Amino acid sequence: MSASVGNSHRHHLGASEPEGLGTETIFFLRTQGVPAELRLEGWVGPTLFTSELADGMLKRNTAGEWVLGTIRETQGSSIGVSLADFVIRGAQVVLVDGQTERLVNRSVARFVSSIEAFHSAFAALLVWTEAGPSVLAASQRIDPEAFNTPDGYWSLWVEEFSVD
Numbered sequence: 001m002s003a004s005v006g007n008s009h010r011h012h013l014g015a016s017e018p019e020g021l022g023t024e025t026i027f028f029l030r031t032q033g034v035p036a037e038l039r040l041e042g043w044v045g046p047t048l049f050t051s052e053l054a055d056g057m058l059k060r061n062t063a064g065e066w067v068l069g070t071i072r073e074t075q076g077s078s079i080g081v082s083l084a085d086f087v088i089r090g091a092q093v094v095l096v097d098g099q100t101e102r103l104v105n106r107s108v109a110r111f112v113s114s115i116e117a118f119h120s121a122f123a124a125l126l127v128w129t130e131a132g133p134s135v136l137a138a139s140q141r142i143d144p145e146a147f148n149t150p151d152g153y154w155s156l157w158v159e160e161f162s163v164d
Helices: 023-031 108-123 133-142 153-161
Strands: 002-005 008-011 049-051 066-072 082-089 092-097 100-105
Touching: 023 108, 066 092, 092 108, 100 108, 100 153, 108 133, 133 153
Parallel strands: none
Antiparallel strands: 002 008, 049 066, 066 082, 082 092, 092 100
16 A cells, blocks of 8 residues: 655555554554655665555565565666565564664654654755765654664664764
8 A cells, every 4th residue: 555645655554464563563554654765866876765565565574574675776787676674573673684684773663754854864965975974863863772773774874974
């Protein structure tokens, strides 16, 4: 299921009751949904987030975890190939990239708020080379514990935008 909100397209969870997900997560996915796709303008690299809820249903990865979204290749002969999964583990969102796992946020709602805040801050830059740690400030306020997790997802972006 999907719906347009302003100029942003969103995917929502349908009538299914994914086993093991909390009622708060299910309610959020049904009412708020997730962005269909987020790309960083001017960024030569994969998508920031690509929803896996296009048909209104969550799917499981090979480990049996619910996949909320993916990071997908946008360049070359591998366009559209999934590079990593954003999975729902308990109430948290974790990025699974092969054998590496990184905490992203402590809830699906915080994940969606954080990733959209980061996307908006990045889009407000005149050119991406101006990006610095301040582009992550809103995401840090939304979920400071997850944001400050060493080796977490957000620490990769802090490193990316750190000035040498």
